[in-house]
Amino acid sequence: MASDENPQPVVGDPVGQQLKRAREKIGLGVDDIARAQHLRPAIIQAIENSEHTRIDSELFLKGYVRAYASQVGLDPESLINDLDRELEPLRIEREKQHEANPLVDIERRRRQKRRIAKMLLLIVAIALAGFLAYRFILQNDVASTSTEAPDQASEIQPESDVAEADSPSGSDTQVTEDVVEPGAVEEPLAAPEIGSVSGDTVGGEPPELVAGEATVQEPAQEPAVEQPVPVVEEPEPLVENPEEPVAVANTARLQMTFTADCWVQVSDADGNRLVASLQRQGDRIDVSGDAPLRVVIGAVDAVGSVRFQGEPVDLGDFRVANNRTEFTLSL
Secondary structure, X not given: OHHHHOOOOOOOOOHHHHHHHHHHHOOOOHHHHHHHHOOOHHHHHHXXXXXHHHOOOHHHHHHHHHHHHHHHOOOHHHHHHHHHHHHHHHHHHHHHHHHHOHHHHHHHHHHHHHHHHHHHHHHHHHHHHHHHHHHHHHHHHHHHHHHHHHHHHHHHHHHHHHHHHOOHHHHHHHHHHHOOOHHHOOOOOOOOOOOXXXXXXXXXXXXXXXXXXXXXXXXXXXXXXXXXXXXXXOOOOOOOOOOOOOOOOOEEEEXXXXXXXXXXXXXXXXXXXXXXXXXXXXXXXXXXXXXOEEEEEOOHHHEEEEEEOOEEOOHHHOOEEOOEEEEEEOO
């Protein structure tokens, strides 16, 4: 029957009891399960007894349960859902302890300062770009104004020529034309009557001619003409574009190889998880992130090699407990 080949857990039982019942049904011991997962038997017993606090990471616990369930023929996803319900109170308790830790508050402030510094750097870069654009536009306006000034001076020059045409030399000609000559009078006045003289008027002096007084017009004053102000073009100032600040990279690279199944978790300086999975024999990881990198290895003897920034890392330099180690790599 299908139920004999794939035994289903009883609803409501703890995950550890379901795994233990399935293990005993197929005739496997705790040592068999531990040997297949490269774990200590104490870890398997902690899972079966629901002693979740004995396993440091919830991620590792789920990986162990998933592998255990596959080995004894249970549905891993169903057991993970049941495990999430069991771990909820433990999560709440750990969250309270985490918030009460003073180091958490220090780290939170440090991250906040990093975010503020990045925002300030971005604002300074935008302000610098705006300033350079403003200077460039202002220089173009000054250059166009300097180019238009000589054109305006050439337009004013013909007006001075017109003013020269109204000089006194021209007014002299006008005065000469306005002088009235005696011979030009059309109707001379008659001579006065003299009773004792007759016929002597021919040889006598001609009577005085009364004519209108010839008025000489004075030359008009020359209008004042404003001379154009010379425009001196100033050389454009040389603007050296300051170099923009360049962000200094703080990226580190980690490479690892594996000879057997092993859970690995790698986090960067901001707490982002770069790797969090179960690695198989022959697998290789190559990740990069902001230093320092925090590394957690679930099975030290399953790691083939570790290289940080191209240099080999000796796991013997770090503390190993229960075939598990946790360390930080900095530049």
